[in-house]
Amino acid sequence: MLLRRVWPSRPTFESSLSDFDQIRREMLRLLDTSTNEGAPDPGPGVFPPINITQDDDNFYLRAEIPGIKPAELSISALRNRVSIAGKREIPREHERVSYHRKERPEGAFDRTITLPLEVDADHVDAEYADGVLTLTLPKAEQAKPRQIAVRS
């Protein structure tokens, strides 16, 4: 099982939320968990949020990174570790505009995930669509489970 890296309530992007906002969110969360048993499963306060699944042959890593150019992502895999790094920049609007709200986070991120098994780093496939990065990581041949025949 993987251990989650959890920051108590600190986002990766500094200054994206004021302390007051943090407290408010914390309160809302506490209220939410006490009154609503079907509360959504919130991820840790890190960016990007990542889901990992597996089948017999592959691990699938999906990360929500909206509005980034694929060329600006740097992905590396070694043994059982995968790193995703990049920088999300929100282009400045040229015209003279007045902002009503500015909530979308920007900045650099760098996450390393340790997988339960080693992967074949030469055959990792990465795809970016609709703001979701999907990595297909084949399990290393020596790490795959083997069927063991029982002699009678």
Add this chain to the structure above:
Amino acid sequence: MAIEATIDTRKSQVPAAATAPEQTRTGPVYSPAVDIFENDHSITVLADMPGVKASNLEIDLRENVLTLTGRVTAAETSKESSVLREYRPGTFFRRFQLAETIDQPKIDAQLTDGVLRLELPKVEKARPRQIAVRSA
């Protein structure tokens, strides 16, 4: 795991139920992060909606209330089992009251890489006008 209940800073859990009617579909409802700015001619809304395809996005504007609804369908196949889960697919929902009158036929919406860009042009009469002052 014991540490399930941490805060998701990105999809703020602004209680959608308090501001909007309940959804008929089950599943989490997220409030997408938005940037909103305006110039003399239009209001622009940028919203982060990762995983939403154009066909699953609804934009509704009536009586100056703008409603954004984006549905995310699970990308996982049934053969896959979960190893680590930090987000759940759900619905992005957010509603705004617009102060300006919008020229509805000229609204332009673009969804690129999970980011919605919505241009809402103001109607002619709502634009600021230079008023010349005559000297008496």
